[in-house]
Amino acid sequence: MKTVVTVKNLVKKFGDFVANDNLNFEVYQGEIFGFLGANGAGKTTAIKILCGLSKPTSGEITVAGFDVYKQREEIKKNIGYMSQKFSLYDDLTIRENIRFYGGIYGLSNEDIKSKTGQYMETLDLHEYAKSRVSDLPLGIKQKLAFSVAVMHEPQIVFLDEPTSGVDPITRRQFWDMINAEAEKGTTLFVTTHYMDEAEYCHRISIMVDGRIDALDSPHNLKQQFEVDSIEEVFIQLARKATRDE
């Protein structure tokens, strides 16, 4: 299996505070990897490093084959990113957003045009063709944001609480899109507070106080902790936390 993310002994300190305390893991091609942890456990710090936005204090880390110290611009070109808080420009229309992101990632005009047509069709956006993104229902906005995040066909996409606040039917349609993307060979790196969504991941890691305290498939973790749900695994582990954001 091809490795898309390699993390060896990742440490990130802010002064005396150890935000990431010796993380070790790999993420594979086509894998849906759930990155869980309590608020303040150090997830955001680690994601920023993997996206090339922040340098680690020490450790050997590569993302999509590029080094997080020396090749951060290359990393940014080869990943996708989407979060609940920020994804699309509210003041632009759907087409303008697609063209903008296509341009940033260096897609040809022809590619941008064909992707635009494809998204209008598959996401059924015709009735919103002239609306600004701010006027779209949240569910549609999130599905479009995901499509835009994978438009340049990155090796890996980071999804930071992508379904927060979305209605339950849309939430499932969103996961169908995630699964379809994984089947194409894209790696998906997902954070979520919905514990049922953790069960959709091929493997999950659970962070506590800056460390990864568990990493396995949902099935194996439930067996290991002798419980019926990932929520119970999470609560057992996160209860041990001594630090709070």
Add this chain to the structure above:
Amino acid sequence: MSESVIIQNLSKTYPGVKALDGISCKINQGEIFGFIGPDGAGKTTLFRILTSLLIPDEGMATVDGDDVVKDYKSIRSKVGYMPGKFSLYQDLSVEENLKFFAGVFKTTIAENYHLIEGIYKQIEPFKHRLAGKLSGGMKQKLALSCALIHKPTVLFLDEPTTGVDAVSRKEFWEMLHQLKSTGLTIIVSTPYMDEAALCDRVALLQKGKILSIASPEEIVAEFPHKLYSIKAQKLYPLNELLKQEGQVHSTYLFGDNIHLVLQENVSIEIFMEKIKAENFNDLEWESILPGIEDCFMELMHKA
């Protein structure tokens, strides 16, 4: 049981959006009542109207006997309100924030300390810290203390657990159940369907309309179909296959299993044998009881 909040045919329209579309509902004194729905369902608009911060276009509502439009002055001293966004003074200390809110309502921390003791004690060791420097969990405890210090009869909590991890959510709900024992009416909104089970009664809200109002047990009992849980190794392809089947009413992934409802008069045994033959030999199924999320999706289907 006396009614703490009465809502009659409430509507509110913003340019281009009907945020609330003729909502009616009654909330009993001393109950934990949940408005459950996704973003954009109208939860915040409703809370702002009930706390007198927004005037409805149509309909009326009373809180503890006061009209939300005419009696706005007395309502404000009766309700406690914790907005979804942290809105305390970040550059005041923990204690200064609490003193400020007590002062605004012409009371003192000492007078009502007993109401907040259980919650405030946990952050009291940090009372000189600026509110802006607190962790998320501590901010929430301070906001709750500030919303309670004037001894409200009705407490409004707008999405207190959104974006909060599973452990902190659990702790927050434990605090609410302790507060309930004081006789306070607690009205809470949340996008997390599983939290419905922690409320005495809930209203399921979608696009400004109430889909159903009842106790969580009643909502589940009203689910009109037989529900089956299906497990298999390859769950996603199985779900995609089921979606294409004409005999399927609905099929949704639910974590490590699929929740399936068949069309009426379809035999589950025969149907499952057929699906197994499509390369899903390891498939296992059983009849299960629905959860609130199943009910919400079924009601969305109908609406």
